Structures are given as structure tokens and as C-alpha cells.
Amino acid sequence: MAVLIDILGSSFIGGLVLLLILKLNLFASSNGVSSDNELRLQQNAKTLAEIIDYDFRKIGFNYSDTAILTADSNRIKYLAPLTRTSAVDTVEYYTSDSTQALGTENPRDVLLYKKINGVKQDGPSLGLTKIKFTYLDQYNVVTNILANIRYIKVELWVESTIPEMESKFVNPNHPYLFTYWEMKINPRNI
Amino acid sequence: MSNIQSILAIGSIFILSLTSLSFNGALLQSNTVEIENKVYLTAFSLADELIEEIKLKAYDEKTLTFPTVNRGTLTPIASFGCDSVGGVFISKDGESYPYFDDIDDYDGYSYNADEPHAEKYHIAVKVYYVSETDPNTKSSSQTFHKRVDVIVSSPYINNNVTLSFIFTQK
Numbered sequence: 253m254a255v256l257i258d259i260l261g262s263s264f265i266g267g268l269v270l271l272l273i274l275k276l277n278l279f280a281s282s283n284g285v286s287s288d289n290e291l292r293l294q295q296n297a298k299t300l301a302e303i304i305d306y307d308f309r310k311i312g313f314n315y316s317d318t319a320i321l322t323a324d325s326n327r328i329k330y331l332a333p334l335t336r337t338s339a340v341d342t343v344e345y346y347t348s349d350s351t352q353a354l355g356t357e358n359p360r361d362v363l364l365y366k367k368i369n370g371v372k373q374d375g376p377s378l379g380l381t382k383i384k385f386t387y388l389d390q391y392n393v394v395t396n397i398l399a400n401i402r403y404i405k406v407e408l409w410v411e412s413t414i415p416e417m418e419s420k421f422v423n424p425n426h427p428y429l430f431t432y433w434e435m436k437i438n439p440r441n442i
Numbered sequence: 443m444s445n446i447q448s449i450l451a452i453g454s455i456f457i458l459s460l461t462s463l464s465f466n467g468a469l470l471q472s473n474t475v476e477i478e479n480k481v482y483l484t485a486f487s488l489a490d491e492l493i494e495e496i497k498l499k500a501y502d503e504k505t506l507t508f509p510t511v512n513r514g515t516l517t518p519i520a521s522f523g524c525d526s527v528g529g530v531f532i533s534k535d536g537e538s539y540p541y542f543d544d545i546d547d548y549d550g551y552s553y554n555a556d557e558p559h560a561e562k563y564h565i566a567v568k569v570y571y572v573s574e575t576d577p578n579t580k581s582s583s584q585t586f587h588k589r590v591d592v593i594v595s596s597p598y599i600n601n602n603v604t605l606s607f608i609f610t611q612k
Contacts, residue, residue: 258447261451262451265451265454265455265458268458268462269458272458272461272462272465275465276465279469283472286476287476290476290479294479294480294483297483390498391540391541392495392540393540402498403494403495403498405491409558430558431480431483431559432480432484432557432558432559433483433484433487434484434487434488434491434557435487435490435491435494436490436491436494436495437494438494438495438497438498
């Protein structure tokens with residue numbers, strides 16, 4: 253009888269140890285993927301922010317009248333010379349719907365389009381799911397008068413481009429990592 | 443012999459429990475760090491936003507129209523700042539937020555923000571004169587350099603985020 257209890261007891265403890273090792277292995281592999289996914293997500297958000305920041309700071313340079321032509325919450329059209337040598341260009345930023353970003357697994361992401369002088373450039377997706385522009389005057393009060401805009405607040409909602417295993421437990425219908433980025437840009441020439 | 447086996451079994455269960463606990467702790471820690479990183483990112487963007495806002499203001503109340511070459515005419519440090527009156531920040535020069543017109547009006551200004559990632563961010567501002575030869579040294583007298591520290595805290599991060607910017611008279 254005592255031998256049987258010993259065998260059962262040791263089998264139980266051995267089973268627990270085996271489960272622990274199994275969990276450790278699973279965790280190690282999923283954590284590696286998750287960290288990589290997370291890092292890529294943050295890099296994507298930063299890249300998008302840098303692209304927008306770089307272009308928006310040029311708004312109104314070499315142009316003395318109202319440089320912002322359209323100011324919607326998801327679309328902006330403005331005048332800015334995009335290269336040092338070029339004359340003033342008409343630049344437009346807007347997003348596609350979620351059916352256009354076919355290169356990623358995420359069904360919600362959209363493409364960010366940049367149109368220069370009416371010519372559409374291939375935009376990046378980088379997991380962007382939503383972009384919102386808010387226009388503020390010199391006192392940081394929301395305005396829709398184009399000539400009064402001094403700041404552009406940009407909010408980016410970015411998700412991972414591939415599904416993530418750990419997120420499946422949190423949200424099985426949409427297992428993607430998420431990050432949010434906001435910035436306020438004050439183009440010096442408006 | 444039976445007693446020794448029992449002690450060994452209890453000991454092994456104890457070691458197993460400790461291992462399991464530390465393993466779960468590590469797992470939790472890893473997730474916490476991941477989430478904390480996102481909160482830090484947003485904290486940086488909030489601090490950066492406020493600095494961007496302050497960049498548009500004049501260097502000093504006395505240089506709103508014309509710059510000065512005389513440091514003595516600038517606002518003394520005792521006159522920096524704003525007070526919260528019924529939830530509205532009013533600077534010592536008499537302007538209420540968001541109508542602050544110079545950098546030092548923001549000294550003592552603070553607000554709370556909730557973002558999609560995490561709530562309860564607290565953003566606070568400190569403004570002071572710094573030495574013109576060493577921007578890390580505070581100056582009790584007027585100089586042509588003002589340093590703005592934007593401090594962002596949150597219950598979800600271990601250390602506050604402080605972003606500093608040094609303004610000079612334009």
C-alpha cells in the first residue's frame with residue numbers, strides 16, 4: 253500500500269514538474285514572438301509619427317497666404333515645398349479603407365496615402381488602423397478656421413500586422429497588439 | 443525510512459512551489475514591463491506635446507513686443523507661475539489658461555489626461571532660469587535662458603518621465 257502511495261505521489265509531483273517545464277517552453281517561445289511583435293509595433297508607430305512630423309513641419313514654408321487648404325479629422329491638404337529645390341507643392345494626407353491593406357494579416361489596418369500635386373504615392377500601412385487630425389489655434393483651442401490654425405494634433409492608433417498568441421486569450425476575435433501615439437505639431441510658417 | 447521519504451516528498455513539493463511561484467512572477471513581470479513600455483511611450487508624447495505648445499509663447503512678459511538686452515528687466519523668478527482658481531489656472535500676470543502668453547506662466551501648471559492605453563496621467567510643469575554657461579545649473583537671477591521641465595507621472599509607471607527644453611530669448 254505504502255509503495256502504491258509513493259508511486260502515485262511521485263507521479264503527481266513528476267507530472268507537475270513536466271507541466272511546469274512545458275509551460276516554461278511555451279512561454280519562452282510565445283514571449284519571444286510577442287516581444288518581437290511589440291517592438292515592431294512600436295517601431296511602426298514611431299516611423300509613422302516621424303513621416304508625418306517631417307512633412308507637417310514644412311507647412312507654409314515659402315508661402316505667405318493660408319497654407320492649409322483642407323482640414324478634416326481624417327484628411328489634410330496643405331501647401332509646402334517638400335524638397336529644398338522644389339517650388340511649393342500641394343500635399344494631401346488621407347487614409348484608405350481597411351480593404352486596401354492586403355499585405356498584412358490584420359483586417360482593420362488602413363493605408364496612409366500621401367498625394368503630391370495630385371499624384372498619389374504608395375502609402376505605408378505599418379498597422380495603422382485610425383488617424384485623427386485636430387486643428388488648434390494659437391491658444392490651443394480647437395478651430396475650423398483655416399487661417400487660424402497654428403497647431404495640428406495628430407493621433408495614431410496602430411496595431412500589430414500579424415496576430416499575437418497571447419492576445420488570443422484577451423480578445424479571441426481580434427488578437428492584435430495595440431499602441432497609441434499622439435503628437436502636436438506647430439509648423440513654424442503658419 | 444518512511445519518515446525520510448515523507449520529508450523528501452514535502453521538501454520536493456516545497457521546492458516545486460517556490461519554482462512555480464518564481465516562474466509565474468517572471469511571467470507577470472514580463473507582461474508588466476511590456477505594458478509599462480507603452481505607458482512610457484504615451485507619457486513621452488504627452489510631455490512633448492506640452493513643450494510644443496510652450497514653444498509658441500513669448501520668452502517673457504517683458505519681451506512680448508520687443509526683445510531686451512537688459513536681463514534685469516525680465517520677470518523675476520518670484521513672479522513665475524500660475525495658481526488654480528476654481529479649476530482654472532491663472533498666471534501671476536493675470537492670463538488664464540489657455541491664454542498664457544509667455545513661458546514662465548506655465549510654471550506650476552498641471553493637468554490630468556486619460557489616453558486609450560492608460561488613464562490617470564498627471565502632467566506638471568516647472569519653469570526656472572538657468573545659467574547661460576551651464577543649462578543644468580539653476581539661476582536665482584534673471585538670465586536669457588529659461589528651462590522648462592515637463593514631468594509626467596502615472597500609477598502605471600515606476601519612474602516619472604521628465605522632458606526638458608531650454609528656451610532662449612528670440
